[in-house]
Amino acid sequence: MAELIDGKAIAAEMRQEIAADTQALIKQGVTPGLAVVLVGEDPASRVYVSMKEKACAAAGIFSDEYKLSAETGEVELLELITELNADEKIDGILVQLPLPEHIDEAKVLEAISPDKDVDGFHPYNVGRLVTGNPLFQPCTPYGIMKMLEHTGVDLKGKEVVVVGRSNIVGKPVALMCLAEHATVTICHSRTQDLAKKIAAADVVIAAVGRPEMIKGSWIKPGAVVIDVGVNRVGDKKLVGDVEFEAACENAAAVTPVPGGVGPMTITMLLYNTLVSAKRRAKKTLRF
Ligand code: GUN
Numbered sequence: 249m250a251e252l253i254d255g256k257a258i259a260a261e262m263r264q265e266i267a268a269d270t271q272a273l274i275k276q277g278v279t280p281g282l283a284v285v286l287v288g289e290d291p292a293s294r295v296y297v298s299m300k301e302k303a304c305a306a307a308g309i310f311s312d313e314y315k316l317s318a319e320t321g322e323v324e325l326l327e328l329i330t331e332l333n334a335d336e337k338i339d340g341i342l343v344q345l346p347l348p349e350h351i352d353e354a355k356v357l358e359a360i361s362p363d364k365d366v367d368g369f370h371p372y373n374v375g376r377l378v379t380g381n382p383l384f385q386p387c388t389p390y391g392i393m394k395m396l397e398h399t400g401v402d403l404k405g406k407e408v409v410v411v412g413r414s415n416i417v418g419k420p421v422a423l424m425c426l427a428e429h430a431t432v433t434i435c436h437s438r439t440q441d442l443a444k445k446i447a448a449a450d451v452v453i454a455a456v457g458r459p460e461m462i463k464g465s466w467i468k469p470g471a472v473v474i475d476v477g478v479n480r481v482g483d484k485k486l487v488g489d490v491e492f493e494a495a496c497e498n499a500a501a502v503t504p505v506p507g508g509v510g511p512m513t514i515t516m517l518l519y520n521t522l523v524s525a526k527r528r529a530k531k532t533l534r535f
Contacts, residue, residue, distance in 0.1 A: 250499040251399075253474070255391075258398045259511035263307055266518050270308040273525055280525035281310040282340040282366065282517075283332045287325065287351065288318035293344045300342070303514045309521055310337065322351045326359050333361040339524035340366030342517065345416070363527070366520035369415065377423050384520050389421035391512025392453060392474050393428070399501055401451065401472050403428035409445050411435045411462060411489065412455035417476055421453055442466075454489035464494020473502045476509045 270280055282304055286297045297313065304311035314328060325343075332341045341364045347353050357365075362372040368386040376383050396403065408430040412418035422432045435445050437456055446452055446466040454462050455476035467473060467490075477489030488505035495502055503509055 250473075250496040251501040253395055253399050253472075253501050253503045253508060255395060255503060255508040255511045258395055259391075259515040262394070262515050263303070263518065266515070266522055267307045269522055270525075273522070273529060274308065276529060278525055278529040279310050279337070280308075280339050280521050281312065281335075281337045282342065282521045283312050283314065283335070283338045285314045285316065285325070285328065285332075285341070285343045287316045287320050287344070288348050290346070293346075297344055300514055300517060303518055304521075307518050307522075309518060312338070318348050320348075320351075322355065325351060325356060329356065329359045333359075333364060338364065339528055340364055340517075340521040342367050364524060366517060366524055368420070368520070374415075374420075377420060380427055384524070385424070385516075386416060386420045387516035387520065388417050388455075388476065388509065388513045389424055390516045390520075392421055392476070392509060393424050394516070395474065395503065395509070395512060396451070396472070399472070401501075403430040403451065406430045406450040407448055408432045408451045408453065409435060409449035410453045410455070411439075411442070411446075412453075412457070412476070414455065417455040421455070425451075425453075437461075452490070456489050458489060459487045460489070460491045462490040462495075464491040464497060467495050467498040469498050470500045471498065473499045474509060475503050475505050478505060478510065 284297055284300055301311050332338050341360050343356055357369045360370055362370045365373050365384050368384040373384045403425055408425045410418050410422045413434055413436045422434050425432050435442055443466045447468055451472045453474045459479035459481050473490055473495050475488035475490045479487050481487050486506055
């Protein structure tokens with residue numbers, strides 16, 4: 249039977265350290281601040297945004313929420329970002345994605361100062377990740393790396409198969425594994441003979457957003473499985489991108505859904521905001 253990688257416990261431990269560091273920084277006169285911008289009424293986004301606010305409060309980080317109507321124009325949103333870029337109380341700016349259709353997402357992400365880009369989505373920060381000199385790294389993949397580290401997985405020379413090629417998870421996590429000297433294969437929903445690719449993997453990172461698409465029988469005995477998928481099936485049940493029970497038969501360690509990768513994402517957002525505030529305290533800004 250596989251070991252469960254308890255994201256909730258790892259996140260709780262990290263959040264305690266973040267809260268302690270935050271208190272120390274506040275004593276020096278710098279309170280970390282995060283601005284969260286939500287455009288529209290997407291129910292899932294609302295839930296995430298309120299979770300982010302609560303997590304900030306618990307860690308002692310100041311947070312300010314901007315809830316804009318779904319009809320908000322691009323110019324108005326860009327103006328708000330310009331204001332937040334100049335606001336000295338704000339160390340991190342997070343614009344919740346997805347944005348409404350009429351707003352150009354790339355334009356908005358590029359408007360955020362790279363010094364405050366705690367989501368790590370600005371092309372400047374993406375470029376620094378690609379070149380192996382990261383500043384802010386995207387929260388979900390960064391959280392995955394922390395979980396692997398915590399579980400004692402050494403990626404050097406290992407075969408890592410990433411399933412999914414999104415800008416938020418698949419592409420950045422592949423780069424992070426490469427930086428740890430893994431041999432990385434990026435697969436996706438159109439990859440031929442995915443079973444064969446998975447069967448060769450020492451570490452599988454599934455972020456494809458399709459319920460139980462990766463069969464447990466494909467997993468190599470002793471492999472580590474990180475499941476980023478959160479798929480609602482039926483009325484209530486949440487399942488990952490990997491068949492959990494069957495994967496447990498083969499894998500050495502698996503993340504559950506929920507309680508695996510999920511709690512790490514917001515933890516890394518708090519972490520990045522704290523790092524940004526520490527940079528402000530040292531005044532090492534302008535990238
Ligand atoms: N939507 C889904 N995941 C994310 C994330 O990590 N950050 C932001 N800003 N929006 C998201």
